[in-house]
Amino acid sequence: xxxxxxxxxxxxxxxxxxxxxxxxxxxxxxxxxxxxxxxxxxxxxxxxxxxxxxxxxxxxxxxxxxxxxxxxxxxxxxxxxxxxxxxxxxxxxxxxxxxxxxxxxxxxxxxxxxxxxxxxxxxxxxxxxxxxxxxxxxxxxxxxxxxxxxxxxxxxxxxxxxxxxxxxxxxxxxxxxxxxxxxxxxxxxxxxxxxxxxxxxxxxxxxxxxxxxxxxxxxxxxxxxxxxxxxxxxxxxxxxxxxxxxxxxxxxxxxxxxxxxxxxxxxxxxxxxxxxxxxxxxxxxxxxxxxxxxxxxxxxxxxxxxxxxxxxxxxxxxxxxxxxxxxxxxxxxxxxxxxxxxxxxxxxxxxxxxxxxxxxxxxxxxxxxxxxxxxxxxxxxxxxxxxxxxxxxxxxxxxxxxxxxxxxxxxxxxxxxxxxxxxxxxxxxxxxxxxxxxxxxxxxxx
Numbered sequence: 001x002x003x004x005x006x007x008x009x010x011x012x013x014x015x016x017x018x019x020x021x022x023x024x025x026x027x028x029x030x031x032x033x034x035x036x037x038x039x040x041x042x043x044x045x046x047x048x049x050x051x052x053x054x055x056x057x058x059x060x061x062x063x064x065x066x067x068x069x070x071x072x073x074x075x076x077x078x079x080x081x082x083x084x085x086x087x088x089x090x091x092x093x094x095x096x097x098x099x100x101x102x103x104x105x106x107x108x109x110x111x112x113x114x115x116x117x118x119x120x121x122x123x124x125x126x127x128x129x130x131x132x133x134x135x136x137x138x139x140x141x142x143x144x145x146x147x148x149x150x151x152x153x154x155x156x157x158x159x160x161x162x163x164x165x166x167x168x169x170x171x172x173x174x175x176x177x178x179x180x181x182x183x184x185x186x187x188x189x190x191x192x193x194x195x196x197x198x199x200x201x202x203x204x205x206x207x208x209x210x211x212x213x214x215x216x217x218x219x220x221x222x223x224x225x226x227x228x229x230x231x232x233x234x235x236x237x238x239x240x241x242x243x244x245x246x247x248x249x250x251x252x253x254x255x256x257x258x259x260x261x262x263x264x265x266x267x268x269x270x271x272x273x274x275x276x277x278x279x280x281x282x283x284x285x286x287x288x289x290x291x292x293x294x295x296x297x298x299x300x301x302x303x304x305x306x307x308x309x310x311x312x313x314x315x316x317x318x319x320x321x322x323x324x325x326x327x328x329x330x331x332x333x334x335x336x337x338x339x340x341x342x343x344x345x346x347x348x349x350x351x352x353x354x355x356x357x358x359x360x361x362x363x364x365x366x367x368x369x370x371x372x373x374x375x376x377x378x379x380x381x382x383x384x385x386x387x388x389x390x391x392x393x394x395x396x397x398x399x400x401x402x403x404x405x406x407x408x409x410x411x412x413x414x415x416x417x418x419x420x421x422x423x424x425x426x427x428x429x430x431x432x433x434x435x436x437x438x439x440x441x442x443x444x445x446x
Contacts, residue, residue: 005041007124007179010165014039014063015177017081018169021065024090026171030067030097032108034170034305037063037081042162045134047142049154052135058162067093071102105331108305113327113337114174115302115309122295124179125208127161134159137185137215144219145189150227155188155199157219161209174306183209187222193230198401200225200371205428207295225370228391232401235392235445241366241419242407242441243359243393246426248372249436253287255411257344258379260314260322262329271382271411272320279319281415284351287315291345298430304342312338313350347431353423359437361396362420367443368393369407382411405445414438 018035025033039061046053063086064077074096078085142157163181168174186203202222204213244252264270272280291309293299303309305327313321325333326341360368373387385408392399422435 005126005163007126007163007165010039011167011177011179014081014165014167015169015175017063017083017086018167018175020083021063021086021090022169022171024087025065025067025094028090028094030069030090030094030171032068032171034066034108034168035063036166036168036304038164038166039081040162040164042160043129043131043134044158044160045131045138046156046158047135047138048156050139050143050146053156055131055135057131063089065089065093067097068107069094069097071104071106072097072100073103073106074098074100105328107327107331108170108172109307109327109337109341111172111174113307113339114170114172115176115306117308118176118301119292121178121292121299121301123181123207123299124163125181125183125210126163127181127183127209129161129209134161141185141187141215141219144216145187145223146219148220148223148227150191150230151189151223152192152197153190155190155201157185157187159185168302168304168306170306172306174302176302176306178300181207183207183212185212185215185218187219189219189222189226191223191226191230195231198226198229198232200229203428207297229389229401229403232389232403233392234404235367235402235443237445238443239440240443241363242438242443243356243363243366243368244436244438245368245370245390246422246424246434248369249421249433250426250429250431251372252411252414252436253347253431253433255377255379255384256287256415257314257324257347259382259411260320260324261343262323262325262333262340264379265323266329266332269380271378271380275320276323277319277321279416280412281315281318281418283318285315285318285418285421286313286350287347288313288350289344289347291339293346296346296430298343298345300345303339305337307337307339307341309339309345312340312344314344345430349421349433351421353425353434354420356422356424356435357396359420359422359435360393360398363393363437364396366393367391367402367405367407368398377411384409384411384414402445405443407441407443409438409441414441 184205
């Protein structure tokens, strides 16, 4: 990396600052306190049409203090981890706590739930990358795509590389630290024919830079994805099976997790309220998180409150087996935390998988969606309506690209109508899944 970053030194510094904040909070009269601190440093470059567009060297730091006076809570934060800034944040948080109303659910997570197993989950892989090397990789990625026949121009290629440290500590005596890294490379290209202009992209991302795909491969795949969209038409209007590409089916899981999140549940703002233990998917489908998975995108031995993370099965043989709760949302619901302050970590499917060709054959006639547009998802009702692009399928074979249409349904109905899952698993994010085939959705096209 172009800037020196000593992760161990930063870890020691943030640990000392967190302990300093806790000691000060206690001295000033707080009944309980928690501190989160982080520092991240990285490099980002973007190129377009063979020229460097931007080079950004970033460094972000922050510390957040939450104090409790009885059942009253106050929070304050600073982007400066100096002793003076910490004192100001603690004093401000304490003043807020003394003037806010009491909340019976407020407070730290139970001390007995604090993480005691804190293994190295191997999520820190620094990349000694110079600015010139980063530019060279981005240019190579873009050029490989531009060299493919039919590509008319580039919308650019970008590379980012970063590492950081986070610390969480509270007045139970818990202190957890974790180093981490993230690296990615992407490319977006443009092609044009008599029917119009099309663009598409590809990317690779990983904790370990050695796990990134070859830049030329990313560029060529971006080109192939772009070219296959040329000549797009509007599909017919009707009710058809829909195959969601892996990059989109992970979004369906995201909607599911949002519905299972405690914050939405206690506010009665989820389409899954009061559904614990009831069927939602076919009985061959299960979904779980594995937060202690070595080297994975979202691995962590403790959640945002210091609670020990564990494997949680949210969907078991089709039925809702667990909500996704922090200690606060759990108290509001009269339940126990599931160690999900900060969200789900490393979500994985437990289900039989099929090839994409098998899913297309099972579909017969319908739509393979590769892009979604708009934000037409209602988390309260589960109603789903998105603009889309993709391919028309007839007799189990891809016929031609399609665009300018809408797919609509309801998440509960879509989940119940899940026919199969592809073995084309996308592992680039914290949610790993292949394609999803839904038996029927409303399509508004021509």
